[in-house]
Amino acid sequence: MVTLEYDGTGFRGWQTQKPGERTVQTTLEEAVSRVVGHPVRINGSGRTDAGVHALAQAANFHTQSEIPAGRLVHAINYHLPLDAAVISAREVPPDFHARYSARGKTYRYTILSRDARSPLLLRYAWHVRSAPDIDRMREAAAHLLGEHDFQAFRSKPLVGSSSVRTITRLDIQPRDQLIEIHVSANGFLYNMARAIVGTLVQAGLGRLQPGDLPGIIESRDRSLAGPTAPARGLCLVEVVY
Secondary structure, X not given: OEEEEEOHHHOOXXXXXXXXXXXXXXXXXXXXXXXXXXXXXXXXXXXXXXXXEEEEEXXXXXXXXXXXXXXXHHHHHHHOOOOEEEEEEXXXXXXXXXXXXXXXXEEEEEEEOOOOOOHHHOOOOEEOOOOXXXXXXXXXXXXXXXXXXXXXXXXXXXXXOOOEEEEEEEEEEXXXXXXXXXXXXXXXXXXXXXXXXXXXXXXXXXXXXXXXXXXXXXXXXXXXXXXXXXXXXXXXXXXXX
């Protein structure tokens, strides 16, 4: 298993899609294949969207190469572009799967709350000019903790699978002109983390009442929740096994 850090700005997300598109999965597969001497298929812990970053994306692959895991880090990084890097590697059991073996994930979302934009944070934070009320955001967040059906926070309808997830942590911390939101869950639906952030900001700006959250959850109606926050503010910070 390798742990990967990347700036998602220049990638079309994690998952390999159309030929010629620059994705994290394709880029990593090409680099690893060069190192181990045969084609590999990379399994990621999740499919981060275009523009989403990662401090600790987990991925695994199968190989007959005898290169020690400790040497793979530098060898793979030699073939990776500067906006992606393997930060650790270790052997795992043959039946390990980066996605299906994961027990939970944590994302961090960063908001810049000030009148002027920041060129240095352009790729890494959502610029919200009006300052959201942190207490209102926290009051709204409390309704999302625990096990719920999060269909109202998914950008694409989910058919044939459960949209029930359990959020174990939802912290909102102001840091000078920044607001950091950490959300941990046993799994995330498509755009769920960003939809939660957009909803909390709406509550903080007074466009939704914190007490509206139970009704939004029960409705399973995406149109009643807040907008999907921009991808650039989101970063995958931990995958738990």
